[in-house]
Amino acid sequence: MAASLITVPAFASAKDGVRHFFGTRQQMPVTYDTGVPAKTTAARAHAWMLSVKQVHGNDALVVDRPVTETDRFNGGWDALITDQPGVAVVVRTADCVPVLVYDRRRKAVAAIHAGWRGALAGIVSKTIERMAARFSIDVADLRVSIGPSAGPCCYEVDQAVLEPLRHGRQDWPALLHDDQGSKARLDLKALVRRQAAETGIPHEQITVVNVCTICHPSLFFSYRREGRVNGTMLNGIALVSRR
Numbered sequence: 001m002a003a004s005l006i007t008v009p010a011f012a013s014a015k016d017g018v019r020h021f022f023g024t025r026q027q028m029p030v031t032y033d034t035g036v037p038a039k040t041t042a043a044r045a046h047a048w049m050l051s052v053k054q055v056h057g058n059d060a061l062v063v064d065r066p067v068t069e070t071d072r073f074n075g076g077w078d079a080l081i082t083d084q085p086g087v088a089v090v091v092r093t094a095d096c097v098p099v100l101v102y103d104r105r106r107k108a109v110a111a112i113h114a115g116w117r118g119a120l121a122g123i124v125s126k127t128i129e130r131m132a133a134r135f136s137i138d139v140a141d142l143r144v145s146i147g148p149s150a151g152p153c154c155y156e157v158d159q160a161v162l163e164p165l166r167h168g169r170q171d172w173p174a175l176l177h178d179d180q181g182s183k184a185r186l187d188l189k190a191l192v193r194r195q196a197a198e199t200g201i202p203h204e205q206i207t208v209v210n211v212c213t214i215c216h217p218s219l220f221f222s223y224r225r226e227g228r229v230n231g232t233m234l235n236g237i238a239l240v241s242r243r
């Protein structure tokens with residue numbers, strides 16, 4: 001199982017009291033229902049895993065009290081924030097960008113699911129600002145890790161994406177490769193990275209796993225490559241339980 005999960009050493013380590021992972025298609029199968037806390041041993045020592053229905057929106061769920069197996073989180077959210085040790089907040093991706101956020105001083109974590117729609121709707125900045133406000137965090141303390149997703153090598157988009165991108169971002173030319181007007185390849189990870197930096201997080205505290213889910217069939221599920229949802233990668237982060 002050595003290659004089944006991807007971690008970022010520079011981002012966080014066990015001595016910081018946090019564990020995180022970006023999943024692959026070889027990760028251990030986990031049984032869970034969206035919106036229902038599940039007991040898990042994924043990435044070691046997590047008491048609970050929580051993944052919710054994702055709707056490509058820009059709303060974040062804040063979990064600020066202990067979870068139990070009778071809890072139900074029945075809305076749709078594309079980000080989860082918690083200050084509760086032992087709760088792994090998890091987002092599912094298969095080309096979209098998984099973003100993990102950690103504050104070592106105030107002890108809070110967040111997991112964000114950012115496709116083009118959510119990214120343009122502000123899911124990244126909104127989640128970071130919400131996390132900072134709720135837990136009295138200085139954004140300059142935050143560390144961000146951006147995980148495997150569809151890369152600019154493969155991720156061709158059309159007017160449905162290009163039009164809102166060009167209206168929403170003055171820097172849109174820097175985010176496109178091989179721009180032919182009505183279609184181009186989008187660097188979604190670069191967009192997410194810029195959005196994280198724009199909240200005030202220092203560049204050196206933002207790590208990017210520069211791997212493309214479309215390019216690597218043996219490692220990742222890809223909605224774009226496979227044309228349907230064959231599976232999704234789980235990406236999560238948890239504060240280590242102090243018990």
Ligand SMILES: [Zn+2]
Pocket residue numbers: 150151152153154155212213214215
């Ligand atoms: Zn690629």
